[in-house]
Structures are given as C-alpha cells and as structure tokens.
Amino acid sequence: MWGQGLDELAQLALQLVDAHGQLSAAFQQFTGELEMVFTIYTNVLEIDENGQVDDGYAQYRAAQWIRRYCDPTYVIDPPYE
Numbered sequence: 001m002w003g004q005g006l007d008e009l010a011q012l013a014l015q016l017v018d019a020h021g022q023l024s025a026a027f028q029q030f031t032g033e034l035e036m037v038f039t040i041y042t043n044v045l046e047i048d049e050n051g052q053v054d055d056g057y058a059q060y061r062a063a064q065w066i067r068r069y070c071d072p073t074y075v076i077d078p079p080y081e
Helices: 002-020 024-029 031-044 056-070
Strands: none
Touching: 031 056
C-alpha cells in the first residue's frame, strides 16, 4: 500500500518538475533514490494522537540517506533497521 502511494507521489513530483521544465531528467534518472527518500521520511514521520505532525526527525533521517548516497564515507548513525 505505501509503496504504491510513494510511487504516485514520486510521479507527481516528476510531473510538477516537468511542468516548470527544470530538473526532469535528473529526477527521472534517480526515481528509485527519490522513492527511498520518501520511504525513509514516511517511516520515521511522527503523528501524535491529535493529528499533529512532527517531521523534523523524518527530514533529518531522509537527509542522512541523501548524504550517504552522495558521500559513501558518511556513516549513518543510528543505522537504518
């Protein structure tokens, strides 16, 4: 279920970028990587009992994955499960 939603979200991101005519080739080349960022973000995202979203840590963990992708020497701590 989440995978399909993330694929749709990634496709929407591609459409938005295409609409502005920028970066579409890069996003199309790295669709799997973009999906991984969305997966990490949504898996770490915290929503409290009142529906309030705290996405600070989710952003941080997704950014760690991006940094590791760009810099193979970077160590993600704590490691992903």
